[in-house]
Amino acid sequence: QQQVKQSPQSLIVQKGGISIINCAYENTAFDYFPWYQQFPGKGPALLIAIRPDVSEKKEGRFTISFNKSAKQFSLHIMDSQPGDSATYFCAASHLQGAQKLVFGQGTRLTINP
């Protein structure tokens, strides 16, 4: 019930294309859904996050779509650039209590020039 399942494991997109990464969760008590970006040799960095009271959040080229009934959320990267090549992790947590983040398995994104 604590798992967050992420797909695909790896993704190759041409420059200028749209990258889409999907996540699914089971625990309906989760109410905070962030996405992290990790470059080789670095720790993860928060990219964008959403709470379940909205179905979509957009920040620049990055958009989170959230489907509460399906218990799924996805990251869309518009106009993908080579500099977006990194590993992306979705995560989920409760806003109450210790607010422990549960991470997905990660998606290695490669943007071909």
Place this chain on the structure above:
Amino acid sequence: EAEVAQSPRYKITEKSQAVAFWCDPISGHATLYWYRQILGQGPELLVQFQDESVVDDSQLPKDRFSAERLKGVDSTLKIQPAELGDSAMYLCASSLQVGNEQFFGPGTRLTVL
């Protein structure tokens, strides 16, 4: 720009030896987290501190792992004895308070031979 500092960046040890990792969170951050990231997987929370108190250590293998944050500032994670399966990246993160954005350090890559 304030960052989470970790040392060492890399550690190679033989099984049954003791290892220790150090983390210095961003100044003023009350909450500190230690995560383990196995290659190809998402980070998994080992222990969470609020000031000097442990909030969550449910996933910490307490027979061999220990963590402390004596003065509520920097923290040390120790493994004794190290086992082959402990090879992973150990990430430290901090946040202003529980529920705020977590900022990750660059991690310590541990290899157990």
